[in-house]
Amino acid sequence: MTTDQKDFQKQFEEWKALTEKLLNKFPEKKEEFVTSSGIEIDRLAHPNVLDETYMKKLGFPGQYPYTRGIQPTMYRGRTWTMRQYAGFGSAEETNSRFRYLLDQGQTGLSVAFDLPTQIGYDSDDMMAKGEVGKVGVAIDSLDDMEALLKDIPLDKVSTSMTINAPAAVLLAMYIAVAEKQGVSQSEISGTIQNDILKEYIARGTYIFPPKPSMRLITDIFAYCAEHVPRWNTISISGYHIREAGSTASQELAFTIANGIAYVDAAIEAGLAVDDFAPRLAFFFNGHNQFLEEVAKFRAARRIWSKIMKERYGAKKAKSLQLRFHTQVAGSTLTAQQPDNNIVRVTIQALAAVLGGTQSLHTNAKDEALALPTEDSARIALRTQQIIANESGVTDTVDPLGGSYYIEKLTDELEEYVFNYIEKIDDMGGAVSAVEQGYMQREIHQAAYETQKKIESGEEIVVGMNKYTLEDEPKPELHRIDPELQRKQIEKLTELRSRRDSSRVSARLAELKEGAKGDANLMPLILECVKDYCTVGEICGVLREEFGEYTGV
Amino acid sequence: MKKIRVLIAKPGLDGHDRGALVVAQALRDYGMEVIYTGLRQTPQQIVAAAIQEDVDAIGLSCLSGAHNELFPEIVSMLKDREAEDIIVVGGGVIPWEDIPFLESKGVQKVFTPGTPTKETAIFIEKAVRERDGLSEEVYTPPKKIDHIGIAVSSLEQALPFYVDSLHLQLEAIEEVPSEKVKIAFLKIGESKIELLEPLNDESPIASFIEKRGEGIHHIALSSDNIEDRLQELSERGIKLIHEKPVKGAGGANIAFLHPKSAGGVLYELCEKDTKEAE
Numbered sequence: 064m065t066t067d068q069k070d071f072q073k074q075f076e077e078w079k080a081l082t083e084k085l086l087n088k089f090p091e092k093k094e095e096f097v098t099s100s101g102i103e104i105d106r107l108a109h110p111n112v113l114d115e116t117y118m119k120k121l122g123f124p125g126q127y128p129y130t131r132g133i134q135p136t137m138y139r140g141r142t143w144t145m146r147q148y149a150g151f152g153s154a155e156e157t158n159s160r161f162r163y164l165l166d167q168g169q170t171g172l173s174v175a176f177d178l179p180t181q182i183g184y185d186s187d188d189m190m191a192k193g194e195v196g197k198v199g200v201a202i203d204s205l206d207d208m209e210a211l212l213k214d215i216p217l218d219k220v221s222t223s224m225t226i227n228a229p230a231a232v233l234l235a236m237y238i239a240v241a242e243k244q245g246v247s248q249s250e251i252s253g254t255i256q257n258d259i260l261k262e263y264i265a266r267g268t269y270i271f272p273p274k275p276s277m278r279l280i281t282d283i284f285a286y287c288a289e290h291v292p293r294w295n296t297i298s299i300s301g302y303h304i305r306e307a308g309s310t311a312s313q314e315l316a317f318t319i320a321n322g323i324a325y326v327d328a329a330i331e332a333g334l335a336v337d338d339f340a341p342r343l344a345f346f347f348n349g350h351n352q353f354l355e356e357v358a359k360f361r362a363a364r365r366i367w368s369k370i371m372k373e374r375y376g377a378k379k380a381k382s383l384q385l386r387f388h389t390q391v392a393g394s395t396l397t398a399q400q401p402d403n404n405i406v407r408v409t410i411q412a413l414a415a416v417l418g419g420t421q422s423l424h425t426n427a428k429d430e431a432l433a434l435p436t437e438d439s440a441r442i443a444l445r446t447q448q449i450i451a452n453e454s455g456v457t458d459t460v461d462p463l464g465g466s467y468y469i470e471k472l473t474d475e476l477e478e479y480v481f482n483y484i485e486k487i488d489d490m491g492g493a494v495s496a497v498e499q500g501y502m503q504r505e506i507h508q509a510a511y512e513t514q515k516k517i518e519s520g521e522e523i524v525v526g527m528n529k530y531t532l533e534d535e536p537k538p539e540l541h542r543i544d545p546e547l548q549r550k551q552i553e554k555l556t557e558l559r560s561r562r563d564s565s566r567v568s569a570r571l572a573e574l575k576e577g578a579k580g581d582a583n584l585m586p587l588i589l590e591c592v593k594d595y596c597t598v599g600e601i602c603g604v605l606r607e608e609f610g611e612y613t614g615v
Numbered sequence: 616m617k618k619i620r621v622l623i624a625k626p627g628l629d630g631h632d633r634g635a636l637v638v639a640q641a642l643r644d645y646g647m648e649v650i651y652t653g654l655r656q657t658p659q660q661i662v663a664a665a666i667q668e669d670v671d672a673i674g675l676s677c678l679s680g681a682h683n684e685l686f687p688e689i690v691s692m693l694k695d696r697e698a699e700d701i702i703v704v705g706g707g708v709i710p711w712e713d714i715p716f717l718e719s720k721g722v723q724k725v726f727t728p729g730t731p732t733k734e735t736a737i738f739i740e741k742a743v744r745e746r747d748g749l750s751e752e753v754y755t756p757p758k759k760i761d762h763i764g765i766a767v768s769s770l771e772q773a774l775p776f777y778v779d780s781l782h783l784q785l786e787a788i789e790e791v792p793s794e795k796v797k798i799a800f801l802k803i804g805e806s807k808i809e810l811l812e813p814l815n816d817e818s819p820i821a822s823f824i825e826k827r828g829e830g831i832h833h834i835a836l837s838s839d840n841i842e843d844r845l846q847e848l849s850e851r852g853i854k855l856i857h858e859k860p861v862k863g864a865g866g867a868n869i870a871f872l873h874p875k876s877a878g879g880v881l882y883e884l885c886e887k888d889t890k891e892a893e
Contacts, residue, residue, distance in 0.1 A: 182628055193683070267629065267654050306631075307631075307633045432708065518733065528731075537712070
């Protein structure tokens, strides 16, 4: 045995000892894991000889560079969080869907807001016409947020909110509701998406120009580091980049490049990397090409840990760990033969699990046509429950690790990503690349190539360009109450007459002052929402100060 | 001919413009001039842009579910501004049950997910040409000779010449009960030779052989939009054997023209649906 190998052996022994210690605190689900044949399942399969390549590229789960996972026991200890994105119509309707999902065994909430909320318009704004309550729940004021979270114990349930430009406002409302429930802000846990760069690139719900948007984001980082320590302050999202048509390597590269931009902005704002980096989370797409997806997730962890360590000198283990949520790819769902989508979702979800995801949303089969019905939403949840409880893939950590092909793909994706990052660095970083429309163009080109391949039949989409049916059955779809906008406007009008309007104007004036200077805006926004200023009013004040982004 | 101008617009607040951008690019590649509005356009802005840019058609894309409110509003504003000659089509995440409503409000066509972009382009082109009274120019000429049909008494006896002597590749043998024939396809370049053997005495091939002996039976032309094409031919006074397309070999839609209108040659139009199941 060489000195190196002795060293590796020693590291292995240390890892085993650490894992044992961890097990005393967080035992695994079973004492012993065995296959149907009675074969004992190792926690981690690994090569007999631990050589340099293995240790450098893979190492052990829970250790740098985290290729094999961020925890030593992964799903043997705890299954991923099953987090179904839901929200539609009024706060009351969404609250009852949430409670249904929790009763069905879902373990975390994920709130979808309607577009006016996401773009900072109240339900009675001209711009909101036709959009109220359509793609998510309509939230105008703290009143709606209270109804949304009614009877949900905020000290126990973690909540993810897909909110970006007005993330500070919705987080403030969540904090305010928790306090009304008697739960302090230090106890709540959850995630806000808060990733504005990918809004400019791919998702489109931006409000302000990049610079003030980055300020809002770093204000949230700073506020939460001090007051809301269990909150994930950002979910750096490749999901929408992929949905917009990028390749897997572009998804990874642009997401990580955006991540670098946020870290830079926070450091520039005076934060220490180890103070905010542990609360950075990621959000990826679970797409069709199964093996490439598994490799993508593994590569993501390795790349991020290297960047945090080598580029930023982060010290804390949690700063080096890339934690991520996965949603399976909505753009792969077909309107034709929607039952087939259940199968697509299963394959995509399995890739996320074999890639070591921390939480997962599985799409419903009818989402190419409308928002899911209760039935289709349940099947989507059951899909991940079947993977978790029946497939056995959770019994060992990183089961595909060591596959020649998977490791090669992981290496190659890493190389692609570092090449892209170098290019983006040369352009002056992600913010500047976005302003130049670079990523947008790359994605559009990839999307168009895909479309051409589908139309020529080179890429087969079962049920759509091959194996089609002449007469498609017409499934039952979820309908949104067409009266909702009117009701929501009535509610808002009633609120405006009920609240203390002098306090409202005072709070908004304070926020305006704060926005002019460089105060942290989070406490000011919190005061605004507590006095029932609306999302539209708060964002309106900030629009006046910051201006609006209008695209490139 | 003047290029068709199309405005691709995103009404409402959703930011999903992958579809809009892909369709815009596909229409450009098809030879149209395309203007894209960008995100979050109000109906007023879209109508104003359409009039200012003097477009022939507007393609609306909406994935947020606000289509029932926004699409009809755009159509009615066009009417108010006396611009109802602008053709409006739409697409996005639109439930099937909303389509009749939208069409009744004047949206000419709703394209659901999975529609090939070329279909959209052809639809717009045709609608614009029809509006301008130029419908006869809609059609592109037949793309190629799909196959030449040869009547044989027996495939078994005929095939060795083609396969062994000419070294052509036999692609498939199948029976087409509707035509009472058994056929063999042999690939030659981008076309085929189709050998037809009568299945019984009632087969049209049987009577052909009886009257004229074995030999060349018909020429098949590959065609788009076969139904429209048949109608056009019929309007021009061409006699048709099939007024409507029927299913032929390989699941293709086919129709025969009468030799009386074609100088004694039997022509077949043949449209292969690329979406056909295999």
